[in-house]
Amino acid sequence: MSDPSPLYRVGRDTFETDEIRLQKALERYNEGKGLIGGDPSRRPGGIRPLPEQFSRAFRLLGAAPEKLERLHRFLQEAPLEIEIGSGRGEFILDWAAQHPDRHFLTFEVKTKLALRIAKRAQKQGLTNLWVSDDDARYTLPRLLNPASVDVFHILFPDPWWKPKHQVRRVFTPPFIDVLALLLRPTGLLRVATDVPGYARQIQQLLESHPDFVGPLPELAERFSAATPTDRQVFCDEIGRPYEYLYFVKR
Template sequence: MPDSPPEPVFRERPVSFVVRSGRMSDGQERAWAAYSDVYLLEVPRGNAVWSVRAGSAIDPAVVWGREAPLIVEIGSGQGHQIIHASSSRPDVDFLAVEVFRAGLARTMRDAAEAGAQNLRLVEANAPEVLEHLLPAASVDELWVFFPDPWHKSKHNKRRLIDEEFAAIAARAVKDGGMLRLATDWEHYARQMRTVLDDAPGFDRAFEGDWAERFDGRVLTAFEQKGARVGRSIRDLAYRRTTGADA
């Protein structure tokens, strides 16, 4: 049985997630016990919950045992997207970033069943993964699909995509690499677009108001639910500007 999540320690900046209570199912606990040593990266912690200690950068070539393109998904949930991608693209390395253990456990189980040997998972706050765990200019693509919209005005400050995140992402993504985003909340989509249009180190990789739907994104039940209630799905794509100072 995995250890319980640590007790909260507050940060100066609010995080973009909330802690979900409750125990994992027996099946999830078995998956964690069976596969965490294979898939889950050990993370040196700072003082806060799911933090990453500064100076803890990994060497992707050592972690994955090879030199290959690296794709990182933030907020991988139960792993539907990352497992589809990693199992269909064995020549690429993948990292899933998530804080919910039940989702991580299911992802590990399904990855093992799919034979996805090129996937690793990390249980940590995403901006700290980009800033402290991943070396600068090590990511070929960074995916942020359907992050929590925090749609109440008083909670907008907890949204993941802001100027600080854009700067951290620009550090992690290599020159010519891609940042891909999607959301079904119009207000958040426009905020994302405004932030990234103004972000040093990124240029639009689309014409018009919105990017075409990324064909590498699987159609999940979550996305279908948003469409059923009438929310438009908005994609955005930005290329890391070669030689830009972020």
């Protein structure tokens, strides 16, 4: 079966935040407010489990204990890079193949896309990439130890335009705290976006965070061999500007 091509929309020119509504929603962040698909611990039974043939695809809740044990070992055995929102996985599949000595974990809430990545990784014989269709914001703080991540890649995150969806944004103060906690000292946060207002907001949030230093454009060179994501290819095709931001954990 051939893969459907991504249907990317150009997006808006303005980027707004309903501060009052967002603040109210964030006050309930620890109760799982804003998680995509809701708090998984409260989901009714009956959600179809991930197919068993993908030995490196998982959901934190519902994974067999042996699988979780394997995953925990994997997360500790080599420098760890994490991607949030992989889409079809063009970047991470190639980046993992280029770096067999490092371990990779990618999150994509759309199950079909996550499984597609798992399938391609299996076909390519990639043993250094695990995939999850969990909301990364739920799973990361529950799965990983502080200071255990070498690099976070967050490439073209959804802007979540609607006021009621803004709590789903990856770059909100509570989740930035999680990223800071999980990155090892001198670890790297690599971000791309084609939404100028979101870029400024991300930059402002990270610049005012005590644990981050940046932006550091000179770090781009380290990723010069990275395959562009589908969104980046789309932007290049239509001439839409985008920018990369690199921040380092103190």
